[in-house]
Structure formats: structure tokens, C-alpha cells
Amino acid sequence: xxxxxxxxxxxxxxxxxxxxxxxxxxxxxxxxxxxxxxxxxxxxxxxxxxxxxxxxxxxxxxxxxxxxxxxxxxxxxxxxxxxxxxxxxxxxxxxxxxxxxxxxxxxxxxxxxxxxxxxx
Amino acid sequence: xxxxxxxxxxxxxxxxxxxxxxxxxxxxxxxxxxxxxxxxxxxxxxxxxxxxxxxxxxxxxxxxxxxxxxxxxxxxxxxxxxxxxxxxxxxxxxxxxxxxxxxxxxxxxxxxxxxxxxxxxxxxxxxxxxxxxxxxxxxxxxxxxxxxxxxxxxxxxxx
Numbered sequence: 001x002x003x004x005x006x007x008x009x010x011x012x013x014x015x016x017x018x019x020x021x022x023x024x025x026x027x028x029x030x031x032x033x034x035x036x037x038x039x040x041x042x043x044x045x046x047x048x049x050x051x052x053x054x055x056x057x058x059x060x061x062x063x064x065x066x067x068x069x070x071x072x073x074x075x076x077x078x079x080x081x082x083x084x085x086x087x088x089x090x091x092x093x094x095x096x097x098x099x100x101x102x103x104x105x106x107x108x109x110x111x112x113x114x115x116x117x118x119x120x
Numbered sequence: 121x122x123x124x125x126x127x128x129x130x131x132x133x134x135x136x137x138x139x140x141x142x143x144x145x146x147x148x149x150x151x152x153x154x155x156x157x158x159x160x161x162x163x164x165x166x167x168x169x170x171x172x173x174x175x176x177x178x179x180x181x182x183x184x185x186x187x188x189x190x191x192x193x194x195x196x197x198x199x200x201x202x203x204x205x206x207x208x209x210x211x212x213x214x215x216x217x218x219x220x221x222x223x224x225x226x227x228x229x230x231x232x233x234x235x236x237x238x239x240x241x242x243x244x245x246x247x248x249x250x251x252x253x254x255x256x257x258x259x260x261x262x263x264x265x266x267x268x269x270x271x272x273x274x275x276x277x278x279x
Contacts, residue, residue: 093248101243102139104243105243108141113143
């Protein structure tokens with residue numbers, strides 16, 4: 001099992017702010033657009049939504065703080081893009097599911113092996 | 121810690137997990153533990169309302185401490201005696217207030233093979249890439265026992 005000991009605990013704790021930052025529908029929508037359309041300016045991100053530019057900027061900074069997005073400058077405009085942390089969420093989730101299967105497999109092992117002991 | 125659990129993940133795939141474990145028990149016994157709903161219920165820690173039938177769903181309530189409010193639905197895909205058992209379900213997190221019926225499911229497969237010491241079992245769960253990222257992220261918010269518990273462990277560790 002790969003997730004044991006202090007190292008895994010520390011890794012988990014670092015992920016918490018990332019998930020906290022994701023607990024917002026506007027932010028999830030922004031992430032979805034950046035993942036589908038690629039790098040976008042705030043102007044483009046606010047077009048067609050009822051959310052103000054200021055609010056979008058605020059959300060982008062919140063996402064940027066936890067490393068989910070990053071900004072670059074293109075001429076006079078700020079362009080926002082996804083950061084690699086996105087994959088980290090998917091991997092951490094998988095680790096989480098894998099750990100549950102580890103314990104289920106261990107329980108199954110004990111179940112079938114102890115049954116045999118009883119017969120002897 | 122299960123010494124014989126091997127974890128393999130092809131490259132950077134975020135779509136599937138695979139576990140392989142060698143059980144020191146005859147194949148028939150392992151098969152019954154997996155395919156007989158009442159035996160499955162015991163080690164999986166779930167209360168199931170019916171047996172497993174291909175093409176049918178079995179509903180259950182988790183019995184593991186701290187998770188008793190969670191319900192599962194196992195849509196049995198295929199049963200090949202002594203060899204293969206597969207079902208679909210909505211993976212963790214299972215929020216009891218959410219209707220998952222329109223959301224994608226993952227496929228869970230148990231495959232049995234003869235091994236020198238007993239029976240080799242491979243468990244594969246796949247299809248996670250179809251599960252919305254937001255849903256996957258929720259695992260951390262919902263898992264009070266595990267997630268916040270681990271933070272408490274950390275606090276104790278660094279204190």
C-alpha cells in the first residue's frame with residue numbers, strides 16, 4: 001500500500017485548500033471553460049455570463065492561489081490558463097479509491113483464509 | 121497492510137485502478153465469497169437486499185462504521201462461475217441526497233485465476249475519467265472520517 005505514514009498524511013493535507021477552492025459553481029464553470037477552450041482572457045470569460053468581471057477576477061485569483069490556474073500577459077490583456085494541479089485532483093481521488101479497495105481486499109483475504117482455518 | 125496487494129497504474133492514467141492479491145484459499149471458496157451476496161456483504165460491509173443476478177440490480181446499505189448513511193446500487197453485468205464477476209455502480213462519494221441515476225458509472229471487475237499458493241484475484245475499477253472532476257473533488261469534502269481524520273492525525277503528528 002502506498003498511502004501510509006506521515007508522508008501520505010502531509011500530501012493529503014496539502015490537497016485540502018485545492019478542494020476548498022473548488023467548492024463553488026462559478027469556479028467550476030471557469031475551470032470547465034479553460035479546459036475546453038484553452039487559455040482565455042477575463043473579457044472572454046465574462047462574456048455571456050451574469051457574473052461581473054470583478055467577480056470573475058476574484059474567482060480566478062482564488063483558483064490561482066491553490067495552483068489550479070495561472071495567468072500570463074498577452075499584450076495588455078491578462079490570459080488565464082489551467083495549471084497541472086488538475087491532474088493532481090484526479091490522481092489523489094484515485095489514490096483515495098485505491099486505498100478503499102486495499103482495505104476491502106484485506107477484509108476479503110481475512111474472510112476466505114480464516115474460513116479455511118476453521119475447517120481444519 | 122496487505123503485503124501481497126500489488127498496485128499498477130498504466131502510465132499517467134487517471135481512469136482505472138487495479139489491485140491484485142493472492143488469497144490462500146481454494147478458488148471455489150473465493151468465488152463464493154465474491155458471487156454469493158450474503159458472503160460478499162460480510163467482508164464488504166454492506167447489507168444487500170437480494171442476490172446477484174446478471175442484468176439485475178442489487179441494492180445495499182453500507183454497514184461500515186461511519187458510513188452507515190450511504191446506499192449503493194450494484195448493477196450486475198456478468199457472472200462467469202469461478203472466473204469473473206462484474207458490476208457497475210456510482211463510485212465514491214455517495215451523497216445520500218443526490219440522485220445519481222443520470223451520471224456515469226464505473227465498472228468493477230473481479231477476475232479469479234489459479235495460483236501456486238491458492239487463488240489470484242484481480243480487482244479492476246475503471247471509467248473514472250467519465251466522472252465529473254467536481255464529483256471526484258467532493259470525495260475530500262465529504263469524507264469526514266477519513267479526510268478530516270487524517271488532518272487531525274497530522275495535527276497530532278506535528279504537535
